[in-house]
Each structure stands twice: as structure tokens, then as C-alpha cells.
Amino acid sequence: QSALTQPASVSGSPGQSITISCTGTSSDVGGYNYVSWYQQHPGKAPKVIIYDVTNRPSGVSSRFSGSKSANTASLTISGLQADDEADYYCSSYSASSTRVVFGGGTKVTVL
Amino acid sequence: QVQLVQSGADVKKPGASVKVSCEASGYTFTGYFINWVRQAPGQGLEWMGRINPNTGGTIYPQKFQGWVTITRDTSINTAYMEVSRLTADDSAFYYCARGTASHTFDLWGQGTLVTVSS
Numbered sequence: 001q002s003a004l005t006q007p008a009s010v011s012g013s014p015g016q017s018i019t020i021s022c023t024g025t026s027s028d029v030g031g032y033n034y035v036s037w038y039q040q041h042p043g044k045a046p047k048v049i050i051y052d053v054t055n056r057p058s059g060v061s062s063r064f065s066g067s068k069s070a071n072t073a074s075l076t077i078s079g080l081q082a083d084d085e086a087d088y089y090c091s092s093y094s095a096s097s098t099r100v101v102f103g104g105g106t107k108v109t110v111l
Numbered sequence: 112q113v114q115l116v117q118s119g120a121d122v123k124k125p126g127a128s129v130k131v132s133c134e135a136s137g138y139t140f141t142g143y144f145i146n147w148v149r150q151a152p153g154q155g156l157e158w159m160g161r162i163n164p165n166t167g168g169t170i171y172p173q174k175f176q177g178w179v180t181i182t183r184d185t186s187i188n189t190a191y192m193e194v195s196r197l198t199a200d201d202s203a204f205y206y207c208a209r210g211t212a213s214h215t216f217d218l219w220g221q222g223t224l225v226t227v228s229s
Contacts, residue, residue: 036215038156045206045222046148046156051215089156093214098172100146100158100214 003101004029004090011109017078020106022090023071028101030071034093037066037075040105041086050075077108085110113137115207115220122226123197130193131223133207140188141165144210147181147192150222151203161210162190197227 005023012018022029022037029035035053038046048057050066053073063078073092077084090103118132133145146161160171162181169181183190194201205223208216 034214038216045219046208046216047219048215048217051211051217052213057217091156091158091214091216098158099161099170100172102148102156102158105155 003094003098004092004103006088006090006103006106008104009107009109011111012077012080013111014080014082016080017076018080018108020075020077020088020090020108022073022075022092022103024073024092024094024101025071027096028092028094029068029073031095032093033068035066035068035073036091037064037073038089038091039086040089046089080110082110084108113218115209115218117205117207117220117223120224120226122228124229125198125227127197127227128193128195129197129225130191131205131207131225133190133192133220135188135190135209138209140183141185145181145183145190146208146210146216147179148206148208148216149203150206151200154203159192159205164190194225197225199227201225202227 033053037050039049040046049060049064053068054066065076088106094101116134141164144161147159162169164183178195180193207220209218
């Protein structure tokens with residue numbers, strides 16, 4: 001069981017927007033602005049697409065955006081494209097001895 | 112270019128140990144943490160610990176304390192992760208990842224598949 005809770009799957013049609021939630025506690029997501037999101041295509045290493053809740057690394061499409069409210073962070077993908085089909089993981093700093101916790105991952109399907 | 116290159120796939124017998132290497136290039140090795148993350152087939156990501164290459168200081172989550180050891184050799188810009196007393200449940204991809212001060216993993220190695228089988 002992962003420390004952060006994500007929906008197992010989310011789907012949408014090309015051009016639509018989808019949102020993936022990531023729920024933790026006040027000891028991780030709610031307590032710090034250290035939430036990251038990673039995209040992982042099959043057979044590839046993860047790639048960071050959002051860091052520090054809302055920031056996008058250079059080269060990442062502006063169609064990806066992040067936000068946070070209380071103990072839940074969210075990743076929104078707008079203008080869904082075929083290449084967005086992948087697994088998405090959230091992570092957060094944790095005040096517990098674990099230090100870094102991940103969500104269980106969300107499989108995004110483009111219909 | 113800026114990259115992390117890991118050692119190749121390995122097959123081990125139950126009870127053995129495995130050591131995976133992660134060579135950094137294109138940036139100052141001692142300026143960033145090196146983290147290790149594992150992913151069992153079809154499963155999610157799990158943080159195994161990290162090392163500060165500058166000081167050698169390490170942090171492990173409780174689950175991995177005592178049987179995972181992370182080290183580094185600054186002369187060759189390489190970090191290592193050793194898992195002892197392997198079981199079939201340790202069969203997974205093992206990734207090294209560069210960590211920033213805000214605990215973002217901004218650069219990943221290509222992954223190393225470790226298979227534990229008798």
C-alpha cells in the first residue's frame with residue numbers, strides 16, 4: 001500500500017482535459033510544497049514533469065499543470081494527446097522517517 | 112551531456128547480494144543527492160534511500176535499513192547500491208536518480224533489472 005493515494009486509472013479523449021489526484025496527509029503533501037509528478041512510458045525511466053507543486057522543468061509542455069489544496073495535490077493535463085498515454089506518479093517529501101513517499105501510480109489512457 | 116548511466120542487468124540466487132552502480136557525468140557529482148528507487152514488474156515506485164556524495168551521509172527508510180547500503184566513489188563520480196539477502200520479491204528494476212534540495216528527482220538513470228531466481 002502506497003503512502004500517497006492516486007486513482008488507478010484515468011481516461012480521456014484527445015483534446016480533453018483530465019485531472020489526477022494525489023492524496024496524502026499533513027505530514028507530507030499538506031505540510032510541504034515539495035510535491036513532484038513523474039511521467040513514465042512503458043519500458044522507460046520516469047521523467048519529472050512538475051516539481052514544487054506547480055513548477056514545470058524546461059522543455060515540459062505547458063499542457064501539464066500542478067496544484068495543491070490541503071492534503072491533496074493534482075496534476076491536470078489539458079489538450080490530451082496520444083503521447084500522454086503513460087503512467088503518472090506523484091511524490092512528496094515526508095516528515096516521517098520515510099522522507100520521500102510515492103503514490104501508487106495512475107495509468108492514463110487516451111481513448 | 113548530463114546523464115546517469117547504470118550497470119547492466121544481473122541475475123542472482125536467493126540469499127546472495129547484488130551491487131548496482133550509477134555513473135554521473137555532465138554535472139558536479141558532489142552537488143546533488145543520489146537516490147535509489149525500485150520498481151517491481153507492473154508495480155509502482157518505491158524510494159530506497161539516498162546519499163549525499165559530498166559528505167557520504169546516507170538516509171534509508173525504515174523498510175530498507177540494515178539490508179540496503181548506498182555508497183559512492185567521488186574519484187569516478189559513481190554511486191553504488193547494494194542489496195543483501197536477496198529474495199524473489201527483490202526482483203525489480205532499480206533506478207538511480209539525482210535529487211534536488213526540494214526532493215525532486217530531476218535526472219534518472221536508465222534502470223537496472225535485477226532478477227532473483229534459483
